[in-house]
Amino acid sequence: MRYLSTRGEAAPRGFEDVLLAGLAEDGGLFLPAAWPTLSPAEWRALRGLPYAELAARLIHPFVGEAMSLATLRGMTEAAYSGFGHPAVAPLVQLDHRSFALELFHGPTLAFKDMAMQLLGRLFDHVLAKRGERVTIVGATSGDTGSAAIEACRDRAAIDIVILHPEGRTSEVQRRQMTTVLAPNVANLAIQGSFDDCQDLVKAMFNDAPFRREMQLSAVNSINWARIAAQIPYYAAAALALGAPDRPVAFSVPTGNFGNVLAAWAVRQMGLPVERLIIGSNRNDILHRFLAANDMSMRPVEPSLSPSMDIQVSSNFERLLFELLGRDGVATRTTMERFRAEGRMSVPDAAWRKATGLFHGFTLDDAGTLAEIRRLWEGAGYLADPHTAIGTAAARALAPADHAIPVVVAATAHPAKFPDAVEQATGRRPPLPPRLADLFEREERFSVLPNDLAQVEGFVRAHARRNA
Numbered sequence: 233m234r235y236l237s238t239r240g241e242a243a244p245r246g247f248e249d250v251l252l253a254g255l256a257e258d259g260g261l262f263l264p265a266a267w268p269t270l271s272p273a274e275w276r277a278l279r280g281l282p283y284a285e286l287a288a289r290l291i292h293p294f295v296g297e298a299m300s301l302a303t304l305r306g307m308t309e310a311a312y313s314g315f316g317h318p319a320v321a322p323l324v325q326l327d328h329r330s331f332a333l334e335l336f337h338g339p340t341l342a343f344k345d346m347a348m349q350l351l352g353r354l355f356d357h358v359l360a361k362r363g364e365r366v367t368i369v370g371a372t373s374g375d376t377g378s379a380a381i382e383a384c385r386d387r388a389a390i391d392i393v394i395l396h397p398e399g400r401t402s403e404v405q406r407r408q409m410t411t412v413l414a415p416n417v418a419n420l421a422i423q424g425s426f427d428d429c430q431d432l433v434k435a436m437f438n439d440a441p442f443r444r445e446m447q448l449s450a451v452n453s454i455n456w457a458r459i460a461a462q463i464p465y466y467a468a469a470a471l472a473l474g475a476p477d478r479p480v481a482f483s484v485p486t487g488n489f490g491n492v493l494a495a496w497a498v499r500q501m502g503l504p505v506e507r508l509i510i511g512s513n514r515n516d517i518l519h520r521f522l523a524a525n526d527m528s529m530r531p532v533e534p535s536l537s538p539s540m541d542i543q544v545s546s547n548f549e550r551l552l553f554e555l556l557g558r559d560g561v562a563t564r565t566t567m568e569r570f571r572a573e574g575r576m577s578v579p580d581a582a583w584r585k586a587t588g589l590f591h592g593f594t595l596d597d598a599g600t601l602a603e604i605r606r607l608w609e610g611a612g613y614l615a616d617p618h619t620a621i622g623t624a625a626a627r628a629l630a631p632a633d634h635a636i637p638v639v640v641a642a643t644a645h646p647a648k649f650p651d652a653v654e655q656a657t658g659r660r661p662p663l664p665p666r667l668a669d670l671f672e673r674e675e676r677f678s679v680l681p682n683d684l685a686q687v688e689g690f691v692r693a694h695a696r697r698n699a
């Protein structure tokens with residue numbers, strides 16, 4: 233399997249290079265040169281497999297010659313063995329046609345564990361094989377950070393620095409990151425938004441000498457391996473509900489566009505996905521794009537679903553590349569204009585192609601609380617604020633054909649957002665026993681302004697301490 237950059241200038245690469253590089257040298261994101269596809273018979277043969285086996289079989293085409301299926305299977309089995317549910321990602325029926333796909337049974341209680349638990353092992357394997365060491369820099373609005381730290385803590389060949397927006401995550405989310413005191417882990421609170429954190433990470437990657445000096449790697453969904461590892465749970469849900477012989481729809485609470493992109497990838501691989509519903513909070517740039525071909529940036533506003541407080545959805549560039557007929561020059565020009573002018577629209581044909589499949593929905597905080605309450609009182613289901621945006625979106629935009637089930641990505645455990653859940657339902661969800669003392673644990677993090685030179689200085693000092 234070879235990978236291309238969405239900006240068309242980086243040389244095609246294999247999986248190992250893509251895993252370690254994260255972002256392409258030309259500033260673009262990697263995508264497979266061709267999508268692996270399965271026939272209906274091949275999809276049917278995957279029904280009912282244990283999750284780890286399904287994951288290994290679906291991820292292996294993306295890994296290609298980099299490792300055998302048996303080696304990958306060993307990693308998926310180890311990655312998912314510690315999950316708190318035997319199905320790993322169970323489907324819970326919410327009403328006659330909609331299902332919550334619970335992706336929060338991993339160690340840090342959010343969907344990020346589904347990919348990150350595998351990524352940590354992939355990094356270890358490739359770094360040991362090459363005798364290399366990396367410095368991972370990542371940006372988080374709350375969940376990627378703790379999942380990445382959990383997956384990479386105490387790993388010999390990895391240093392990791394996670395940037396989060398100061399005061400803009402939930403307290404549980406912050407503590408899940410800052411109470412990990414492993415020497416290879418550092419947390420930085422940036423005085424700014426998640427978008428500022430993400431821009432700092434991309435700027436470090438685009439600073440070629442710094443990138444080389446630090447051997448930078450990424451764990452955000454700019455890294456293709458993250459998306460590849462998020463594909464199997466959509467396939468598992470679709471197969472359980474009758475695919476490939478019955479179409480399904482997915483509703484995904486969306487911020488950086490990574491999770492919904494994985495659902496789209498399942499469609500590229502041949503499963504009948506009738507539509508992809510994108511739920512946004514008041515930071516609704518994707519909704520506005522789908523409604524009126526207007527992707528225009530506004531300042532990021534804090535909401536009750538902080539992990540989705542994002543304006544620049546990194547992975548949209550991957551979809552854009554496909555919408556523009558895989559034209560790297562056009563993708564680069566469009567993205568550069570977006571960053572310079574703060575807005576973009578795409579050619580009409582591309583926009584129509586996008587709106588034929590993607591449907592946008594937006595919900596404010598009051599609506600989110602009402603939806604959490606409705607789910608609790610109506611279905612006895614306790615949802616976190618992100619998942620609630622997904623269920624509300626599913627109800628509003630489900631396909632007219634009632635035979636098509638709608639799968640909502642349940643992206644976080646309600647205990648990660650106890651204040652919002654309690655406000656909506658009067659019930660404060662407890663943390664699982666292994667996190668019960670989270671609020672007594674010592675925290676360690678530094679605070680820095682949104683300043684590239686200072687952040688690079690911090691990353692360098694952290695890496696040198698551990699070298």
Ligand SMILES: Cc1ncc(COP(=O)(O)O)c(C=O)c1O
Nearest residue numbers: 375486487488489490491539643
């Ligand atoms: C709980 C939760 N829901 C939804 C999202 C949005 O997912 P994505 O950024 O992949 O669109 C995130 C952040 O990634 C999240 O942490």
Ligand SMILES: N[C@@H](CCOP(=O)(O)O)C(=O)O
Nearest residue numbers: 372373374375376452453539
């Ligand atoms: N919501 C995310 C933001 C980063 O997304 P990623 O999927 O690109 O890592 C978070 O929780 O940090």
